[in-house]
Structure formats: C-alpha cells, structure tokens
Amino acid sequence: MTLVxxxxxxxxxxxxxxxxxxxNDTTDGRAALDSLFPHxxxxxxxxxxxxxxxxxxxxxxxxxLYFRKSNKRVAIVAxxxxxxxxxxxxxxxxxxxxxxxxxxxxxxxxxxxxxxxxGLAQATANVVQVFDAAGYDIIMIETVGAGQSEVDIAKLAxxxxxxxxxxxxxxxxxxKAGILEIADIIVVNKADRPGIENTEKALKSMLELxxxxxxxxxxxxxxxxxxxxSAKMGGEKEGGESENNVWIPPLQRTIATEGKGIDELAQHxxxxxxxxxxxxxxxxxERARLESEVDAALQSALMNRFRQRVxxxxxxxxxxxxxxxxxxxxxAVNVLMNGSSK
Amino acid sequence: MVxxxxxxxxxxxxxxxxxxxxxxxxxxxxxxxxxxxxxxMEVIYTGLRQTPEMIAEAxxxxxxxxxxxxxxxxxxxxxxxxxxxxxxxxxxxxVKVFIGGIVPDExxxxxxxxGITGIYGPGASTEDIVKDIKNAVK
Numbered sequence: 451m452t453l454v455x456x457x458x459x460x461x462x463x464x465x466x467x468x469x470x471x472x473x474n475d476t477t478d479g480r481a482a483l484d485s486l487f488p489h490x491x492x493x494x495x496x497x498x499x500x501x502x503x504x505x506x507x508x509x510x511x512x513x514x515l516y517f518r519k520s521n522k523r524v525a526i527v528a529x530x531x532x533x534x535x536x537x538x539x540x541x542x543x544x545x546x547x548x549x550x551x552x553x554x555x556x557x558x559x560x561x562x563x564x565x566x567x568x569g570l571a572q573a574t575a576n577v578v579q580v581f582d583a584a585g586y587d588i589i590m591i592e593t594v595g596a597g598q599s600e601v602d603i604a605k606l607a608x609x610x611x612x613x614x615x616x617x618x619x620x621x622x623x624x625x626k627a628g629i630l631e632i633a634d635i636i637v638v639n640k641a642d643r644p645g646i647e648n649t650e651k652a653l654k655s656m657l658e659l660x661x662x663x664x665x666x667x668x669x670x671x672x673x674x675x676x677x678x679x680s681a682k683m684g685g686e687k688e689g690g691e692s693e694n695n696v697w698i699p700p701l702q703r704t705i706a707t708e709g710k711g712i713d714e715l716a717q718h719x720x721x722x723x724x725x726x727x728x729x730x731x732x733x734x735x736e737r738a739r740l741e742s743e744v745d746a747a748l749q750s751a752l753m754n755r756f757r758q759r760v761x762x763x764x765x766x767x768x769x770x771x772x773x774x775x776x777x778x779x780x781x782a783v784n785v786l787m788n789g790s791s792k
Numbered sequence: 793m794v795x796x797x798x799x800x801x802x803x804x805x806x807x808x809x810x811x812x813x814x815x816x817x818x819x820x821x822x823x824x825x826x827x828x829x830x831x832x833m834e835v836i837y838t839g840l841r842q843t844p845e846m847i848a849e850a851x852x853x854x855x856x857x858x859x860x861x862x863x864x865x866x867x868x869x870x871x872x873x874x875x876x877x878x879x880x881x882x883x884x885x886x887v888k889v890f891i892g893g894i895v896p897d898e899x900x901x902x903x904x905x906x907g908i909t910g911i912y913g914p915g916a917s918t919e920d921i922v923k924d925i926k927n928a929v930k
Contacts, residue, residue, distance in 0.1 A: 470855045533832075538828065538833050538834065551843075560836050562834045
C-alpha cells in the first residue's frame with residue numbers, strides 16, 4: 451500500500467510522514483499532494499490568530515475538547531516562529547494542549563514558520579490539505595503570535611478568530627487596519643483580568659464604526675464580488691447575525707484556562723460556517739484560496755525555471771553591479787530576464 | 793556576506809524534548825531545547841509530567857527524528873523502556889532517544905542495551921549534545 455493510500459485509510463504514522471514530506475516540499479511530498487487533492491474540500495478550516503500570550507493555544511485546546519464531544523475529528527496545525535539567524539525553533543504550543551493527548555480523534559502538528567512572515571509557514575496551506583484529505587472534519591490553524599499585519603490566515607481559513615486580551619492597547623489600536631479587519635469572530639480571552647470592560651468597549655466601538663466590508667481577500671487588486679444573498683439569517687442585529695448579506699463579527703468573552711465561554715464561541719463558529727454556506731461566501735473564499743495557492747505554486751515554479759536558466763555567476767555579476775549602483779534593482783531584473791537593462 | 797539561498801526543502805532535524813514522570817524540574821530541558829534551537833533544529837517542547845504514552849504519541853504526530861527525555865526523578869529504568877517499546881509499537885524504530893538528567897553509572901550500560909543513543913548527566917556540554925544528535929541522525 452502506498453503512503454497516500456495509508457493516509458486515506460487513517461494510518462497515523464503514514465499521515466505524519468506525508469506531513470513531513472509536504473512540509474519539506476520534497477518530490478514525494480508534491481506527488482502526495484497531487485493524489486490527495488481530489489479528496490480535499492470537506493473540512494471546516496478555523497484560523498486562530500492574535501498577539502503572543504493572548505491564549506491562542508489554550509483556546510484551541512478547549513475548542514478541540516468541545517468538537518470532540520460531537521465526535522468530530524480534529525486536526526491542529528500550530529505555527530511558531532523560526533529563528534531568523536539559525537533557522538532553529540522552539541515549538542511550544544503542545545504544552546497547552548495536554549488534555550487532547552490519548553485521543554485518537556485529534557492530531558496535533560507543530561510547524562516552524564521557516565522564514566515566512568505572514569504568520570504561517572509557506573507549507574501550512576499544503577499541510578492543511580493533507581489533513582483535509584485524511585478526513586479531519588475540523589482543522590484549526592494557530593498562527594505565530596501575530597502583531598498587526600500577519601493576515602495570511604484569513605486567506606487560508608474559512609472562519610478566522612482574532613484573540614485579544616485585556617491590557618493590550620487602546621481604541622486607536624482597535625481602529626487600525628490589519629489584524630482586526632480579518633476577524634470573523636473576536637475573542638476577548640482572559641476575561642477575568644482587570645481591564646476587560648475597557649478592552650471590550652474599545653473593540654465594540656470599533657465594530658460599530660466599521661462599515662461591514664466584504665471580508666474576501668482582494669485578488670489581483672480587485673475585490674471579489676459576493677453573490678446576492680437572500681436567505682433569512684434571523685432578525686437580530688447583534689454580532690453573529692447578518693444584516694443584509696454581511697456578517698458582523700460577534701465578540702465573545704472567554705476564560706480559556708477554565709473553559710468559560712467556549713460553548714458560546716463554538717456556536718458562533720458553527721453559525722459562521724452556516725452563514726458562509728448559505729450566503730455563498732464559502733465558495734467565494736474557497737476559490738480565492740485556491741487561486742492564491744495556484745499563484746504561489748506558479749511563482750515558485752517560475753522562480754525555479756529562472757534559476758535553472760541563469761547561472762550563479764551571472765547572478766553574482768549582476769548583483770555586484772547593483773551593489774556598485776551602476777544598475778538599479780529593476781534594471782538588474784531586465785538584464786537577467788531579457789539580456790539588456792532597458 | 794550572508795548568502796540566503798536556503799529553500800523550503802532544507803531538511804531540518806526535529807527533536808521532541810519531553811519530561812516524563814513526576815518531577816517538576818524543567819530548567820535542564822529548557823536549556824537543552826534552547827541550545828538545540830540555536831543549533832538550527834526544530835524543537836517541540838511538551839512541558840511537564842508527560843506519560844510515556846503521551847510522549848510516544850507526540851513523537852508520532854510530529855514525526856521527529858530524535859526524542860530527548862529529561863528525567864531527574866530516578867524513574868528512568870521504568871520510563872525509558874516503556875517509551876522505547878511504545879515507539880517501536882508505533883513503527884518509529886528510526887527515532888533516536890537521548891536521556892538527560894540524573895542517571896547512576898551502573899544503569900548506563902542497561903539503558904544503552906535498550907537502544908538509548910546517548911545519556912548526559914550534570915555538567916554535560918550542550919555542544920556535545922548537539923554534535924551527538926547531528927551524528928546520530930545522519
């Protein structure tokens with residue numbers, strides 16, 4: 451039996467091995483992705499992002515316990531940063547996920563970011579695909595501790611949770627562009643900490659100010675148009691409900707270490723999943739995600755082709771000219787691609 | 793000049809650093825984890841009080857090359873063989889296992905017989921550990 455068949459058959463060691471091949475982008479890994487791809491597209495991908503220390507791993511732990519109660523198979527991809535100097539990493543997200551040990555319906559995989567700066571590793575999307583093909587119903591993707599612009603997760607996940615905690619910034623932080631914009635659900639964790647009211651107020655006022663935008667990624671500069679949406683989503687205008695055809699991110703208080711607010715949070719996630727399916731946004735997001743995956747694959751293929759055609763010496767020669775300021779970087783590209791700086 | 797032409801496919805050594813048993817002293821494990829990180833390895837740290845089953849399961853899910861056990865409780869003769877058996881049962885015979893902590897000299901030969909690759913006591917240098925791991929997974 452091939453490794454891929456073993457993965458589809460539920461063999462955990464085979465799954466772990468394929469994940470490694472895919473993470474290392476080996477020839478075998480790419481072949482495995484090709485054969486697994488037809489089996490993907492079923493899982494609900496949930497992204498969890500937020501600043502370091504807000505409690506992302508503890509929340510993932512609690513959410514996984516919740517989903518296990520309804521017997522859903524859960525995969526967790528936890529990304530932590532690689533050192534920019536040595537390439538090494540300490541991946542510590544498992545420390546908060548001990549409750550999940552011994553449950554064969556849960557599979558946790560830690561990934562180092564390996565130089566990627568968007569909050570995920572370059573191979574995270576592919577690793578998620580393997581889990582999807584392997585039949586996991588829920589795949590939670592925990593980003594590196596994110597600051598303001600690590601927003602790649604919104605391209606990958608169907609539902610993005612942005613985790614905040616009291617004491618991390620004022621109302622100006624709340625109206626800045628970036629990470630809060632990508633939230634489908636805002637979680638205020640550590641709700642037993644002082645300052646919770648102020649944090650919640652700042653976030654709420656941000657939500658009230660917001661003209662609900664289309665939260666589908668701009669691709670090639672043009673926003674994706676949402677198809678018209680007519681299904682009834684309920685009458686309330688509170689967060690979590692839709693007004694017209696737009697999802698308004700709800701705000702949920704949690705205390706992850708005590709498991710408080712988790713049931714409510716999971717209900718928001720389920721409701722968001724329903725919203726995506728009814729509104730047609732699910733398909734729009736899937737398409738945007740697959741387009742960006744094809745883009746990424748195309749870029750790396752073109753880069754490889756370029757490297758095969760241009761020798762190291764040639765590259766060094768042109769680089770030296772750039773260093774001496776006799777060529778600009780864009781002229782250098784022209785020289786490398788067309789043979790002349792014009 | 794640093795030439796940064798590393799690619800995704802550069803093979804990284806993945807190490808699980810685990811603390812089986814009930815002692816709560818994790819300074820050593822953290823020092824080693826940090827040293828391995830600085831040597832360019834990807835270290836998965838599990839935290840305190842892991843059972844052999846939890847460690848074997850983490851080693852499987854993370855598909856590690858190396859498992860480093862930190863044991864200061866004296867329970868190594870009970871914990872190490874159990875972990876070795878579980879790794880074998882999971883089909884991970886390729887994984888190299890190292891032990892750091894307090895291991896009396898007379899236990900060392902028996903642990904090596906069980907297939908432990910290296911044992912380090914107080915005062916061991918992190919450079920030696922890094923070197924030994926790199927040699928073992930070659």
